[in-house]
Amino acid sequence: MHRMAEEGVGPPIYRSNSAPPPPPTEFSAKEERSDGRLAEALRALGLDDVRIISSSGERMLYSRDQSEIPRFMKEIMFNSAPTVVVQPRSESSVSALLKFASSHRVPVIPRGSGSSPFGGSAPVVGGMVLDISVMDQILAIDVHRLTARVQGGARWADIDHELEKLGLALNTCPSSKFSTVAGWMATGGMGLNSYSKGHLRESVQAASLVTPDGWVRKMDRGDPLFSALFGSEGQLGVITEVTLSVRKRPEMSRPHLIMFSDFRSALSFAYALGSSDVGPAHIVYESPLKFSLVNRMLGGERFTAEHGIIVNIEGKDSEDRYQQFVKSSDLKDEKEYLARYMWNERFFPMKMRKYGPGLLGSEVVMPLKILPDSLQKAEDLCKELGLEPLFEVHFLNDGNGLLLCYYITDQGNTISFTLDAAKSMILTSMLIDNGAKPYSIGIWNTAFTNAEEKAQLTRLRDAKAKLDPGNVMNTGKYFFLSGRFGGVLGTAFSPGIMRPALKTMRVFSPLTMRLMRTGYKFAERKLKPKTRTELLKIADECAMCGACVSVCPAYLIVKDERVTARGKLLTVKALARGDKITKEHSDRTFLCMRCKACEQVCQSKLHLVDAFDKLEKELEELFGKDEKEIEKFIRYAESQPEFDKLVERGLVVGAPTHGMGGERDEV
Ligand SMILES: Cc1cc2nc3c(=O)[nH]c(=O)nc-3n(C[C@H](O)[C@H](O)[C@H](O)COP(=O)(O)OP(=O)(O)OC[C@H]3O[C@@H](n4cnc5c(N)ncnc54)[C@H](O)[C@@H]3O)c2cc1C
Ligand code: SF4
Ligand code: SF4
Known part of the structure; x- marks a missing residue:
C-alpha cells in the first residue's frame, strides 16, 4: 500500500x-x-x-x-x-x-x-x-x-x-x-x-x-x-x-514562429539556435503545405505558405536570450497570436486528413547532418510518385531529428488507397537506405526491422x-x-525480400508510376467515386485516434468503446458495409450525454453530436429506442465523480478549456 x-x-x-x-x-x-x-x-x-x-x-x-x-x-x-x-x-x-x-x-x-x-x-x-x-x-x-x-x-x-x-x-x-x-x-x-x-x-x-x-x-x-x-x-x-x-x-512558456523562403535556411536557423545558449524547449520545422492547409481550414490567408520554424521557449531568461539571438540573426518573429495558433496545432496533426478523407505517410529518425539531403531526396521522390507531401521535423537533443512526411489520400477507393499505401513504403525505404531508422515497427514497418539500431x-x-x-x-x-x-506473409514482408523489392520500385520509379497509373485508372473506372451519405463522410473523416475515448463520461462509466465517438463512427462504417449489429449494440450507442467533450478534443474537428443524431435515427428505425432507460443512464452518469472531473477540466461545453488542445479555431 x-x-x-x-x-x-x-x-x-x-x-x-x-x-x-x-x-x-x-x-x-x-x-x-x-x-x-x-x-x-x-x-x-x-x-x-x-x-x-x-x-x-x-x-x-x-x-x-x-x-x-x-x-x-x-x-x-x-x-x-x-x-x-x-x-x-x-x-x-x-x-x-x-x-x-x-x-x-x-x-x-x-x-x-x-x-x-x-x-x-x-x-x-x-x-x-x-x-x-x-x-x-x-x-x-x-x-x-x-x-x-x-x-x-x-x-x-x-x-x-x-x-x-x-x-x-x-x-x-x-x-x-x-x-x-x-x-x-x-x-x-x-x-x-x-x-x-x-x-x-x-x-x-x-x-x-x-x-x-x-x-x-x-x-x-x-x-x-x-x-x-x-x-x-x-x-x-x-x-x-x-x-x-x-x-x-515553468513560470512562462512562449511559442515563436519564423518563416523562411527555403528549407535549407530554415534548418540552418534551427541548428544555430540549437547550438546557441538560448536553450529552447522544442524546435519543429513545418513545410509550406502545412501553412496552406491551415489557411484553407481557416478560410483566409493568415499565414504565408513558406517554410516555418516553431520554437517553444520556457522561462524568462531563455526568452530574453531568444530575443537577443533573433535580433542578432537579423530575423523577425511572426506575430505572437500566429505562433500560438501554430503551436496549438501540435495537438491536431491529423486535422488535414478530412481533405482526402485519409492520410498516409512515413515516420523515421535520422541524424540531423543528413536531414537536408534526405528532405531534398524525399521531395524529389514524392514528385516522381505524384504525391504532394507535408514535411515536419522535430529536433532532438542527441543530434537526431524525427521526420514525419504525410500526404492526403482517399481511403474510400480501395485500389488507389492500396497504391498510395505502397508509395509510403517506397518513401520509407528510400529514407532508410539513406541512413534513417524506422520510428516503431508494428505491422507496417516489419520490412525495416533490420534498420533498427543494432544494440x-x-x-x-x-x-x-x-x-x-x-x-x-x-x-x-x-x-x-x-x-x-x-x-508466406512473413517471408514477403521480411527485410531480405521486401527492402530490395521496394528499392527496385524506386530505382525504376518511371516504370512503377506507369504501372500504378494503370492501377489508378482501373480504380477510377471500376470503383466509381464512392457515394457517401453525410454520416459515412463524417465516419471516414474520423482519424480513429481515440482522443474522444479518454474524455467521454459515458465510457468512463461503462468502459465499452461503443458509447464513444470513435466507437459510434465505427458502427456507422459497419452499418454501411452491411454488417449485422445486435439490439444490445444499438442500445449501447444511445448511452450518450450530449456533453460534447468529444467535440472539444476531436482531431478532425468533426460535428459529432449532429452525426450521433443521424446514427440514432437509423438505429431507432431498426431497433427502437427506450427514452426512459437513456434518461436513467444520463442521470446516473451525471452523478458520478468522473463526470465532475470532466466539468472541472473544462471538457464539458460551457466551461473553460484545459490543455488537451480544446481551443477553438480562431486566429
Ligand atoms: C494525434 C496523434 C498524435 C501523436 N503524437 C505522437 C508524438 O508526439 N510522439 C509519438 O511518439 N507518437 C505520437 N503518436 C502516436 C501514438 O499516439 C503514440 O505512439 C502513443 O503514445 C501510443 O500509445 P497508446 O496508448 O495509444 O498505445 P497503443 O497504440 O495502444 O500501443 C502501442 C504499442 O505499445 C504496446 N503496448 C501498449 N500498452 C502496453 C503495455 N501496458 N505494456 C506493454 N506494451 C504495451 C502495444 O502492444 C503496441 O505495440 C500520435 C498519434 C496521434 C493519433
Ligand atoms: S457527447 Fe459526451 S457522452 Fe456523448 S459520445 Fe461525446 S463525450 Fe461521450
Ligand atoms: S471522433 Fe474521436 S477518434 Fe475520431 S478523429 Fe475525433 S477524436 Fe479522433
Missing part, C-alpha cells in the same frame, strides 16, 4: 485506488454475455476485477489501431479480430491472465489507447487483447523528489492536469496526450520538449513489467532489462506501473528469449510477421 508520508506526497492524489462502482444493470443496455470457449475459461479463473468482452460488436473495435488498412488486405492477410478482449483492473489480474495465456499458448496483444499508427496493438493471428487503458490511476505524486508514480494505462493529459494543481509539469509527453504512458513507452518516446528533455527513457525512473509467466518484475534504471522496455512494442510482457521524473512548472535490436531479442520463450506476447509481429498464410 502506498504510504503518503514516506513519499512526501502533497495534497491531492488523482483518483483513489478503488475502481469506480460497476454500472447499474437495470438499464436496457446491459452487458452482453460473453461466450466462446476462451471467454468461458477466463471466466472460470474467477477474477472479479476483469471485464471479459467477447461480443462481436465490441471486439470489432479492437481489431485495429489508428492506422487505416484497406479492408480486403486486413481480411485476407490477417486474423485481426481478437478472440476475446480483457480489461483487468489490477496487476494481480494481469499476472493471472498472462499465466493462463502462456500455459494455453494464447497470443496476448497489450493495448493502450490504440493511437499508434503502425498496427502495434492490432492482432494478426487473433488471440487475447489486453486493454490496459482501464488501469489509469495516478498512484502518487512526490512534490519533493519530483516524481509521479502511475499505472501503465494512465493518460498523459490526466497526469499533467494533476501535476498542474501542484505547480509541477511533465518533462515530456506525446502530442497525443490522450494516449497511455505504457503505450508511449512501448512504442515511441519522442514528443513535446524532446529538445530540452530528450527521449522518454531519460524521464522514467522505474517500471513494473508483468512477464508471461505471471511474475511482476520491478525494474529501476539499474536493471539490465530496463532499457529493453523502451520500444518493446508489447513483446516482453505488460507494463503495469511507471515512475516518471517530473519538474517544476536496441539485440537487447530486445535477448530480453524476448529470456522473458517470453513461448512467444505469446504480441505474437506474429516485430521479428517475423505472421498472418493467415503463416510463413
